[in-house]
Amino acid sequence: MKTLRSVLVPSTHGLRGHDAVRSERVVRLMAPSFRISISAGLATERFGVGVASSRKKTRLVMAMQSGIEENAASSTSLPAAEVVATWRNAQAVCFDVDSTVCEDEGIDELAAFCGAGEAVAAWTARAMGGAVPFEDALAARLALFRPSAKTLANFLETRPPCLSKGIRELISKLQLTGRDVYLVSGGFRQMIAPVAAQLNIPSENVFANTLLFGDDGEFTGFDATEPTSRSGGKAQAIEQIKKEHGYQTLVMVGDGATDLEARRPGGADMFICYGGIVARPSVVAGADWFVTSFTDLIESLD
Numbered sequence: 001m002k003t004l005r006s007v008l009v010p011s012t013h014g015l016r017g018h019d020a021v022r023s024e025r026v027v028r029l030m031a032p033s034f035r036i037s038i039s040a041g042l043a044t045e046r047f048g049v050g051v052a053s054s055r056k057k058t059r060l061v062m063a064m065q066s067g068i069e070e071n072a073a074s075s076t077s078l079p080a081a082e083v084v085a086t087w088r089n090a091q092a093v094c095f096d097v098d099s100t101v102c103e104d105e106g107i108d109e110l111a112a113f114c115g116a117g118e119a120v121a122a123w124t125a126r127a128m129g130g131a132v133p134f135e136d137a138l139a140a141r142l143a144l145f146r147p148s149a150k151t152l153a154n155f156l157e158t159r160p161p162c163l164s165k166g167i168r169e170l171i172s173k174l175q176l177t178g179r180d181v182y183l184v185s186g187g188f189r190q191m192i193a194p195v196a197a198q199l200n201i202p203s204e205n206v207f208a209n210t211l212l213f214g215d216d217g218e219f220t221g222f223d224a225t226e227p228t229s230r231s232g233g234k235a236q237a238i239e240q241i242k243k244e245h246g247y248q249t250l251v252m253v254g255d256g257a258t259d260l261e262a263r264r265p266g267g268a269d270m271f272i273c274y275g276g277i278v279a280r281p282s283v284v285a286g287a288d289w290f291v292t293s294f295t296d297l298i299e300s301l302d
């Protein structure tokens with residue numbers, strides 16, 4: 001990431017590190033190579049600037065960039081030749097769904113639909129700071145709004161999937177060139193099914209969690225036997241996919257720490273961090289390739 005210009009912003013502007021880190025819905029970094037510095041006393045932190053957006057609002061946000069400079073410098077615009085070669089050789093590509101294939105986070109949207117958006121968001125913010133096992137975080141957030149089958153059906157009817165820009169073209173190109181495409185998500189199958197249908201991804205290529213309902217359609221929990229319902233589950237699912245199909249080269253694309261975890265021996269051979277919605281510094285830093293647009297990946301297949 002090149003420094004085109006540095007600007008000193010007084011701390012009275014209130015744009016502190018924690019606020020910026022909490023603002024994670026970066027839809028598009030307006031100028032990925034633009035950096036500014038925020039000075040607070042003797043400490044100066046570097047931030048990237050972007051636009052945060054959801055279905056409801058758009059606002060300017062700043063994402064902390066410390067620690068990603070070296071990585072991003074080589075990955076944002078010009079990935080190493082071997083990285084591109086691995087991408088081109090991929091026999092299977094696994095995509096995260098929330099904030100990658102889709103612009104939003106499914107559980108947040110469903111919670112908001114049920115009137116518990118703020119409570120769930122507050123819980124998520126608290127959980128992010130501690131070592132809360134994924135399954136506990138999932139159970140705690142669902143307990144805040146306990147969606148019924150009817151509520152879920154209403155949600156799906158009124159809120160069609162919001163696909164990220166360029167994802168349809170990318171997945172179509174991967175499929176047309178003989179690569180297998182998977183969706184691997186900590187979200188729910190019932191909400192991902194319409195996404196998979198729009199992208200022509202067969203249901204057997206979807207790894208996700210399942211909401212459970214009782215005879216009267218009341219919420220009873222989630223299927224704890226799904227690997228993606230547990231911490232480390234995505235990596236486990238990726239290993240299962242690779243082993244079962246004997247893929248030589250498998251690439252994971254996502255925005256989160258659990259997506260990055262999937263890049264390990266026996267799992268994903270490469271991790272591409274998609275930062276078009278969210279750019280988490282620690283995830284960007286661990287990526288083989290950081291992109292803010294799927295167009296880069298489409299063009300690199302040629």
Ligand SMILES: [Mg+2]
Pocket residue numbers: 096097098099100254255256
């Ligand atoms: Mg995600």
